[in-house]
Amino acid sequence: MIGSNTEAESLSVELEKYVDKGAEKRRPNLTHFRRMTSTNGTGSKIAVTKNIVAEHEQYTRGTLEEHQLGNDPIQNFSRWLEQAIAEKVREPEAVCVSTATPQGVVSSRMVLLRKVDDKGFVFYTNYDSRKGQEIAQNPHASMCFYWREMERQVRIVGKVEKLTTAESDEYFQTRPLQSRIGAWASPQSQVIDNRDELDHRVEEFSKKFGVENPNVDDHRVPVPPYWGGIRLVPDEVEFWQGRDNRLHDRFTYRRTDGGEWKRDRLAP
Ligand SMILES: Cc1cc2nc3c(=O)[nH]c(=O)nc-3n(C[C@H](O)[C@H](O)[C@H](O)COP(=O)(O)O)c2cc1C
Numbered sequence: 001m002i003g004s005n006t007e008a009e010s011l012s013v014e015l016e017k018y019v020d021k022g023a024e025k026r027r028p029n030l031t032h033f034r035r036m037t038s039t040n041g042t043g044s045k046i047a048v049t050k051n052i053v054a055e056h057e058q059y060t061r062g063t064l065e066e067h068q069l070g071n072d073p074i075q076n077f078s079r080w081l082e083q084a085i086a087e088k089v090r091e092p093e094a095v096c097v098s099t100a101t102p103q104g105v106v107s108s109r110m111v112l113l114r115k116v117d118d119k120g121f122v123f124y125t126n127y128d129s130r131k132g133q134e135i136a137q138n139p140h141a142s143m144c145f146y147w148r149e150m151e152r153q154v155r156i157v158g159k160v161e162k163l164t165t166a167e168s169d170e171y172f173q174t175r176p177l178q179s180r181i182g183a184w185a186s187p188q189s190q191v192i193d194n195r196d197e198l199d200h201r202v203e204e205f206s207k208k209f210g211v212e213n214p215n216v217d218d219h220r221v222p223v224p225p226y227w228g229g230i231r232l233v234p235d236e237v238e239f240w241q242g243r244d245n246r247l248h249d250r251f252t253y254r255r256t257d258g259g260e261w262k263r264d265r266l267a268p
Contacts, residue, residue, distance in 0.1 A: 059242025061151040064249035066265065073237035073253035073261060077154060078116060080239065084147045096144045097123065097232075099134040099160075107134065113143075114171065120233040121156060122163065124171060126188035128226045133189075135160045141232055151242035158234040168228030177217040181205050183227045238266070 069076055084092035091112075098108040107130060115122040121143060126132055135141060139159040146153050172180060185201040192198060206214060209221050238252040248268035253261045 058244040059151040059248065060244055061149075062241055063243065064239060064241035064251065066251070066263075069239070069251055069263065071261060071263070073234065073239075073263075074116065074118060074120075076239065077156075077237060080147075080152060080154065081116070084150060084152070087147075087150055089147045089149045092145075092147055094145075095121075095123070096146075097131065098142045098144075099131045100138055100140060101134055102138045107131070113145075114229070120158065120231040122229050122231045124168065124227070124229050126183070126186070126224075126227050127162070128190075129188040131189075132226075132230075135230065143232055153238075153240040153242075155236075155238040155240070156232055156234045157236040158232050160230050160232050163229030163231060165223065165225075165228065169223040171229060172223040172227070173220070177211065177219060177221070178214050180221040181209070181211065181214070184208075184221070184224050243268070 081092060093113040094110055095113050096108050097111050098106055100106045109131065111123040111125060113121055113123055127136070139161070141158065141160045143156040144153065172183070175183075181202055184205040185198065209219055211219050211221075235255045236252060238250060241249040243249055246268060250266040250268055251263055252266055253263050256262050
């Protein structure tokens with residue numbers, strides 16, 4: 001139970017083990033953990049960490065100069081993505097997407113970028129999910145990529161739009177059968193009673209679409225009406241290259257009223 005004594009104590013023990021036997025051994029000069037045990041208002045013990053990493057590595061993988069950048073940020077992004085793939089960055093298409101309610105309450109989560117073209121940055125999801133409901137009421141959104149192995153970050157700010165059903169269906173049919181069934185079975189972001197409920201829904205939808213063997217992918221499963229692509233159309237794209245002493249290189253492109261891109265260097 002969250003907040004119970006048992007959990008607080010077991011958390012402290014875990015933390016202690018990690019600090020003593022793991023982190024300090026692996027990176028003795030860099031990691032300085034301090035473990036404190038405190039009490040909350042009800043007298044329960046709670047574990048608190050301070051100074052998780054007192055020093056951090058320097059960023060030295062590269063530099064970013066104005067002459068390396070073209071006039072079009074999407075072309076530049078595509079080049080960086082290709083470089084990330086070539087450098088074997090793990091899941092370079094994984095990106096944090098932030099959306100917000102009309103009142104400005106922001107929430108973030110990871111998704112997988114599935115397409116980037118002149119129009120923008122596309123991912124797929126359940127339109128009834130939390131993010132789906134937020135963008136239905138407030139189109140403003142942001143993405144943030146971090147390609148750690150290259151010490152690069154890209155931020156995109158803009159407004160989202162839904163792909164057409166035909167576009168979403170085209171992509172949906174390229175997904176493995178079990179993912180297609182999963183999209184029907186999962187009421188994404190809604191509360192469910194337990195795992196069994198989910199497994200049961202998977203069975204139900206498999207039956208509904210006549211799937212006897214989930215490993216034989218020979219069924220056409222239609223795209224659910226509440227599932228599809230979302231495109232973030234950028235108004236702003238920022239490229240960040242880590243440099244030493246925190247003096248990073250940053251360039252941002254902002255779309256002007258005339259639709260042109262204006263590029264500026266930003267202070268780190
Ligand atoms: C690396 C990674 C990639 C993910 N990709 C997707 C994705 O492409 N689409 C999606 O709907 N959820 C994806 N998820 C799950 C989301 O992070 C999230 O849990 C889910 O979409 C529900 O989010 P929401 O409740 O904020 O709408 C991914 C999670 C991770 C960690």
